[in-house]
Amino acid sequence: MLDKEWYARYKRISSLNIRSSIYDVTNRCNLRCKGCFFFSSDEDQAAPEEMATSAWEAFVDREKERGVNLAILIGGEPTLYMDRIDAFYKRLPTFCASNGQIKLPRDRFPDLMVGISLWGDEQDEKVLRGKDTFAVSSRNYAGDPYTYYLYTITPKQLGRIDRMVKKIKDVGLKVHLQLLSNDEEVDGFSWDEQQLRDVRAEMDALLDAYPETLISSKYYHEVITTGMMMGRRFGWLECPSVTEPMDTRNPQPKRLIRFIRWAADLKTMHRCCTSATRDCSTCKDGAAHMSWVMVNKKDHLKTADDLKNWIEVYEMFAKLYRFIPW
Numbered sequence: 001m002l003d004k005e006w007y008a009r010y011k012r013i014s015s016l017n018i019r020s021s022i023y024d025v026t027n028r029c030n031l032r033c034k035g036c037f038f039f040s041s042d043e044d045q046a047a048p049e050e051m052a053t054s055a056w057e058a059f060v061d062r063e064k065e066r067g068v069n070l071a072i073l074i075g076g077e078p079t080l081y082m083d084r085i086d087a088f089y090k091r092l093p094t095f096c097a098s099n100g101q102i103k104l105p106r107d108r109f110p111d112l113m114v115g116i117s118l119w120g121d122e123q124d125e126k127v128l129r130g131k132d133t134f135a136v137s138s139r140n141y142a143g144d145p146y147t148y149y150l151y152t153i154t155p156k157q158l159g160r161i162d163r164m165v166k167k168i169k170d171v172g173l174k175v176h177l178q179l180l181s182n183d184e185e186v187d188g189f190s191w192d193e194q195q196l197r198d199v200r201a202e203m204d205a206l207l208d209a210y211p212e213t214l215i216s217s218k219y220y221h222e223v224i225t226t227g228m229m230m231g232r233r234f235g236w237l238e239c240p241s242v243t244e245p246m247d248t249r250n251p252q253p254k255r256l257i258r259f260i261r262w263a264a265d266l267k268t269m270h271r272c273c274t275s276a277t278r279d280c281s282t283c284k285d286g287a288a289h290m291s292w293v294m295v296n297k298k299d300h301l302k303t304a305d306d307l308k309n310w311i312e313v314y315e316m317f318a319k320l321y322r323f324i325p326w
């Protein structure tokens, strides 16, 4: 079905067998963004934080034994607790989400992949996050080979997404695009159908214009903007990123094996990779949509084009979490 080049790409990723879980490193943050799923759903109050670094180290050892081979650190703001990051980094392939306001010391974490959150241009960021975070994060990480921006596009950005993409390119970094799920219903920041069609076209054009800067694929753009894959609609019944011990769905959809999202007490689990109070029918979580494609490989084996789409999404995920080079 595939020519030699695509088959080699397929072989490269098919052996990866990624088993991820997500960890709230802390309940604290140095920002308070409107629409942050963590604070808007009170997940910061779901459990107290484990304060002993030794307990974090023992916990990560247990996670490794459980079969986890990718630790995704979120929060709150993980960089407020470097020792906790270190407990993961020393033991497992680790990715750290950050707002980029505190620089991770590269002498301590030389190749830790960092995804910096960005919520639009300066105006949007001031409205939603209270400051122009890019001004600081781009100074902290310019030219860093293990850093990219996680650019959450809002409807207000339509027609001018390229401005920030160009700024990211100019500071020598890469970018992955995702869409805002307006959890706190900030006026003017919810998507309508026409806006979703428009943003898909804009994302496709950006990928053509900046193939070296964007870590993306057109199939990902299609799936995340339409919420559809192979005639099926994304939502609770399809979502792959549900914490396994809390997953009571029957029948079970294809899902991430052994996936758990842990709270910062290292005992409490959250329902899924994002907010437990989010309406799944409007969820635009990028990683959940990527994983949805990835776990449904069999459905992409009917035609060569379907399989290539699947390979591109898998490669994108593998690049974002440093399993393969950019």
Ligand code: SF4
Binding pocket: 029, 030, 031, 032, 033, 036, 037, 038, 039, 075, 076, 077, 098, 099, 117
């Ligand atoms: S920086 Fe991240 S964790 Fe902190 S408030 Fe904003 S979205 Fe939430």
Ligand code: SF4
Binding pocket: 235, 236, 239, 240, 241, 242, 271, 272, 273, 274, 275, 278, 279, 280, 281, 283, 284, 285, 288
């Ligand atoms: S909110 Fe999103 S990620 Fe969470 S279960 Fe629902 S669809 Fe999945």
